[in-house]
Each structure stands twice: as C-alpha cells, then as structure tokens.
Amino acid sequence: MNKKDNIVVIGAGLCGSLLALRLAQRGYKVAMYESRPDLRTTDISAGRSINLALSDRGFKALRLAGVEEKAREICIPMYGRLIHDTEGNTFASNYSGRNGEYINSISRGDLNGILLTEAENHENVTIHFNKKCTSVDIENTIVHFKDYETKEEFSVNADVVFGTDGAGSILRKSYYLERKFLFSYSQNYLTHGYKELEIPADALGKHQISKDHLHIWPRGKYMLIALPNLDGSFTVTLFLSYDEGEYNFNNLTTEEKITEFFEKEFPDALKLIPSIKDEFFNNPTGALGTVKCSPWSYKGNTLLMGDAAHAIVPFYGQGMNASFEDVTVFDEILDRCDGSWEEVFKEYQKQRKEDTDAIADLAIDNYYEMRDHVANPLFKQKRKIEMDLESNFPTEYFSKYSMVTFNDEISYSKAMKKGRAQDKALLNLIADNEVITSLDMTKEELAVVLKKVQEETNEILEEDKVAGLK
C-alpha cells in the first residue's frame, strides 16, 4: 500500500462515494467513475428506491467520514411499524422498547448528493460521470470504459481497483468470466417483484398519514409499505408475485383489475394514491435478488464492496447500512494492517463475509415476517413482550431487530445467531403458555419472563452447538 497508488473506484453510488471520501481522508488519491450523469443536476431516480432506511451502522460510517450531521438534517425518524388491516384499522408496533432507538427515512438521491459533494471537495478525489465501465482486466488492473456522451471507449490503468458498482457489478462479472480462480457465486430471486407508487402531500404540503412510522399493509401473498419523504409525500412500494395467485404483476394489466385489487386489499391506501393507474403502468417492476460471492478480491489488484459484493433484499432496511459498514470495517483494517493490499483485502473478507451473508439471510427472514407474521397473534404477543422487556430492562434485553438495527457493536452474524435463538425461545414459551402474556405485567413478572427467555435461548444455542450446527 502506497499513498501514491493510482486508485480507481468504479461506481459513485452510496458506497463508492463514501469509500472514496474516506480513502481520500486517509491520504490516498482516488479517481471515481460513474456510469450515470451527476444526480445532483439530473433527475435519474426512475426505477430505484427513492427513500431508504438509515440506522446506527450507517451513521457510524458517516460519522467516521465526518458527514453524520449533514445526513441527520435530511432524516425523518420512524419509531415503529404502523400496520394497516383491510378494514383500514391500524395498530403500531415499535421498533424498540428503549427511548432514542428509531430508524430514519432518507432520500437516496439527497444522501448520495451530500457524499458526492464531500468527496468532490476533497483534493484527492476526482469524479467522472457518464463513464460506463464495460469490463475489467483484473490481472493487469486495466478498467475499460465507454463515455456515454462522446460514445468513445477508453481504458484506465490503475494500481488498485475498487468495484462499488452495485448489484449488477461489472467487476464481479469480470471475475466470473475471466475464470482465473474458483468463483463461488449466487444470484437468487424471490418470486415477488416490486413497484413504486406515491402518496402525495396534502394541499398544505403535510403528510396525509403518520410520518413517524413505516407503514405496512401485510397480506400474506402481497404487501404494501410506505416511507415518508421530507416534501410531505410517501414512497409506497407494492411487493407482489410475478405470476402466482389471483393477483400478480402478469395479470394486473387493466385499470379495472388494479383498482379491484387495491379496493379489496388496500382500500385505505388506494384513496391516497391518486395517480395509481399511471404509476402502475409507467413505473418499472423491479426484481428482488440476493447476491453472494467469494472471493471478493483478486490478489492485491481488485476488491468488491457494497452491493457489488453482497446485494440483499430490502426487508430489513439494512442494504445501505451494510454497505456503509463495509467502509467502517475496511477502515479499521487499514488502521491495524500495514501490509500489502492483498493482505488487507483478504483480512477484510475474512472479517466481513460472514456478516454480510448473515444480513442477506436476515433480510429474507424479514420478507416473511413483514408479509405474514406482523399480523399473526403469536408474533404480536412476542413483539409486545419484547417491547416490555426492552423498556424495563434496557441494558439486559435486546430483540433481534434491536441487535441488527441499533447495536453496531454486535456483528450481523452474532445478531442473527443469538436473535434467531431468542425468537425461537420466546415464541415457544408463549405457545406453550410458559410465560404470562397479559397486557399489564409488573416488573417482577417481566423479570421472570426475562430469566426464562435467557435460559431457553442459552439452551437452544447449546443444543445447536452439540449438534454441530452453526
């Protein structure tokens, strides 16, 4: 590693711009190439999630790069889920029983803009827009580009290449196609796709439904969610099967059928989405895929980071947070490792891979939880007890959701292992009537529940260990 190394970052999205900024702050010179135009001056939102959930792991990385406060200024706190049933009734389910633990709705574009500006303002960074990476010669670290404006093709000779070029990464594709090593690779799609719709602000520019919540309309086979925007609108996302069930993307082809579907399943939401027909027909249907791969690096030449290394489905609200945490982890390794890039890259994957695998699996878990379980009585009892435990024993009980979302000192893999065991313990204790689940439990009663959950969780973990399960 040498501060004079010619570093190329492919992709100036959320992960790439934060990485470039942080490398620049550490004294490295970075040239960043992005296929799209500058999103600060062009509207390129079509087809991508307009807002995302930002939480503790993301903030930690932003803090490291000195941009936490700028990000906080454009955040809308969401304290819990607000569940809507088909009658239009709602009930709230908090994300945490502790005060000050909430997630934040944030505009992808605005946050990316902040990071681009910070990076661009650093003397060590240059940003080149409209330059589409077409392939990477990983042996010779030569990156091939096409200029979208001039249509010219050109190549950049780098010392080190970082691929932060997202779920459809060209660097990753080059690993796959160049066949220089055994490349473990998976792309797995859910049977459902998604489509974005909009609840506009009211005439006064205010939010029409609670802006303090992430709204969910869980219906088992499909689901609608909505996250607030600063302008008073909500971005609504419909998750629906491509081709199964009575209603699916393949057969919702007429305005009548779309209206019938929404009137039956989401009547309260339908009233708030005036342009549903146009949006449904004009907005693209997105796929929901998980990408895992290994190795992430080739020698000391190239490294995949962010979605390029581990794209996940959006149901835990951790995609951006995981990519930002990549930068935190990579930075820590740069602090303690002064060997070659190759050693740094290997150490980085060694430390990081099981955590990104874990959040990918947790996000799939939450797909089922959000679709089905949030409206399930057993699950509701469990969440109620968890909130009570967290508020009464704030330093002793942490739900799986809290560990993943609000506790960046617990790795994703540890949060998954302990969180799953704890969920299993609690669900079985409730199902077997071994804990009280009355509405108003005293602290003494809750202390008994806490002890039982802890014991049962430890027993589950111990039994898995004896059985040689991970």
Next chain:
Amino acid sequence: MNKKDNIVVIGAGLCGSLLALRLAQRGYKVAMYESRPDLRTTDISAGRSINLALSDRGFKALRLAGVEEKAREICIPMYGRLIHDTEGNTFASNYSGRNGEYINSISRGDLNGILLTEAENHENVTIHFNKKCTSVDIENTIVHFKDYETKEEFSVNADVVFGTDGAGSILRKSYYLERKFLFSYSQNYLTHGYKELEIPADALGKHQISKDHLHIWPRGKYMLIALPNLDGSFTVTLFLSYDEGEYNFNNLTTEEKITEFFEKEFPDALKLIPSIKDEFFNNPTGALGTVKCSPWSYKGNTLLMGDAAHAIVPFYGQGMNASFEDVTVFDEILDRCDGSWEEVFKEYQKQRKEDTDAIADLAIDNYYEMRDHVANPLFKQKRKIEMDLESNFPTEYFSKYSMVTFNDEISYSKAMKKGRAQDKALLNLIADNEVITSLDMTKEELAVVLKKVQEETNEILEEDKVAGLK
C-alpha cells in the same frame, strides 16, 4: 406432448442415457448428442471419478428402465465405513443396523456403457458421439453443435430439448446468458479440491484391504477415502485444501513433501500406493462444487436434469442416485400428467426442486461429518446407538443416513428435516447423559432410548415449526 415430437437430449452420461432409454420405452423418439467419444470403445476416464456409490434410489430408476440386474452384476457391496487412524488401526462403522442394507461401489464407465448399449438397442434412440453442444437457442429450440472430428459446426432444430449435460451444462449457461427470465443460480465451491490415486490389486489380483467397506482416513483438515473396483484395485481420493494449512495442493509440489505428508498422516495407505508420485503430479486436481438453479425449464421448450440442474459434492454418495431419481420422478409425472410439456416441466420442478436442494445440503453436511465427526467420540457413540436401534427396532428407527440411502419412499427433503432433528436429539441426549451408552444394552434399555429419541425429535420439530423455521 406428442410421440412424434423431435426430442434432443444433450449429454449421454449416466442421467442422459437413462432418460433417453426411458423416454424411448414410453414411445418417444430421442436423438442424444454427446461431446465425448463413445466410452465403450475409448478410454476417457481421466479426471472423472472412476467409481461411484450406487444405492436404493439409483436402483429404483434402473429397475424402471429394466436394467437393474445388469447393474447389480458389476456392483461391489460396501457394508460400512472402515476408519483408519494415523497408527494404522482401523474400526468399522456400519451403514445400517438392518440386514441387506448396504451401498455399492460401481464403475461409472461400465454402468454408463450398459445404459448406452440399452439405449442404442432401442429403435427410438440415436446416439451421436463427439458432438459438442456450443449453445442453445431456447426460444426456438435450436441446439448448436461442433463436431470434434470433422470440426464442422451444425444445428439441430428440436421440439423439446433436455439438458443432461452435467455440472458445466451448456443449456444452463444459455439460460444465464439469454436473460429471458429471472434466473436464480448458484455455484459454490468448497475450499478443498480432490485428487485420485490408486491402490492396485495384489499379485494374485485380490484386494489388499477389505473390499466390503468404504475406507476413510479422516484427519479434520484433509481426508483420504478408497472404494473397491472389480479388478482388485481401489480408487483412492484425497480431499485437501487448495491453499490453507501446513499441507495443501499449492505447496505439495515435490516428491519429498508428498511423501512426508502421507507418512505423517496416511502411513498405512502410502504403503499401498506405489505410483503416488506419478499419480499426484499427473492426475488433475478436481474442484468440489454445488450448483443450484431455478427455473429448470423454459416454457415447454427445454428442461435441465441431473447434474446440469443440481450438481452436488460427492460426500453422501448420492450424486448419481439423485440424477437417476430425477428420471423416476419425471416418469411418474408423465404417468399422471397428460398436458403440455410446459405443464409437465413445471410440475416436475415443483415436486423435485426441494429434494435436490436437500441432498445438496446433506452432501455438504457429510463433508464435515466424514472429515471430522466420524473420529469424534460423541459421534461414535451416536452411531453405535443408531446401529443398535436399527437392529433391534428395524421397522421403527431409521437413521438420517438410512433414510437418505436406503429408503427411496422418503423424499430427500423429509429425510433431511427429520434426520437432522433426530441427530440433534440423539447427540444432546448423549451429551447430557440422558441415555445409557454402554456397550451392551438390553432390548429393554434400548426401548427406553428409542422412546426418548422419538419424543425429543418430535419436540425439536415442533419447536422449529412454532418458530416458523423450515
């Protein structure tokens, strides 16, 4: 589906030739294309496993096609594992506590030859050797080939195409590259590769070690196994890391180092492998990969079967059996489904996919079991009890291994679910001293163990169900 349909089968390996034979027996006309020369007249064994384990699921499919007896004639029964320690001591571990349950070592080439001859003798089948499939136009069901002898390229226009072209399937690659649908796909490699060696027959043409066992030298970080051949030899396979640990494929580059490694870890085996140096340097190092994908079919045009759809690692001895069982399952669907090929293909995947996913996962489990656990005291106690339970309660207790290997009426997915729970139950009962594990247990004592294992297994399954785990 029409008996006059022009059916092309790509790949005349084990699965392809059995499929072609069975389709022909049902009245379909099949043209089968194979990239290699005819293995009945050419030695093309290099680099592929010379012998394989054949068990009940495989026999069932062979029986369906009327070739079971011909296969049985070239089988060598293996009744259990024979474990070799570093001192040269051995102990046996049976595959089953019931009589008549054993696996069989069989020559891949000889079995493939039997199937080719049977297929070729059927008037509905034509076989074309040395024809390498280069790509498939899945929309128009046109298969492109190159003739390895004449070097000419040609295309075949089919009504239906079956891809039984193995782990490196060209049909599967065409799915991936044509991007006509969301194709979930994974290729995952273990950190270990494998290399084949040989224990020749003795001067009298006899086996030098027990031919009634599958031999294992488990060493944690590496493993040697040996399966008997009819000519008195054994095919030995070394499983070793590519680049980790004191000894690995990357650093075993001199005769001295290879000898040092084998003298230290496999001294008894070393004495029996006279050509170790030549074999180690000349035989290829194979990769151990798992391939899963979905969907297997495109419309009613094309279908992946066998390794092309689900390549697995060899540690459960089920690769060939799973591919043969594909043919059994497909045949059952043809019996009860008289719709279009598209319906048949969808129904086939619907019924079969979770089972091939399960055997892939079970094979990975067994990788760790064979490397580590077989020599572990807790695991040995468990196997001892399982053998006692199976011999005393032959209709009531079936180990995971028995369910997978000897009970073709239990699907792989059910065998995995129940088998894993049962293993966990038994290991925890032993670890907690809740069952007696003395050498000579009475039937009454074993009845108590059986009851406890059954109760604990059911409780584990019930607790997983409450927790929403699969």
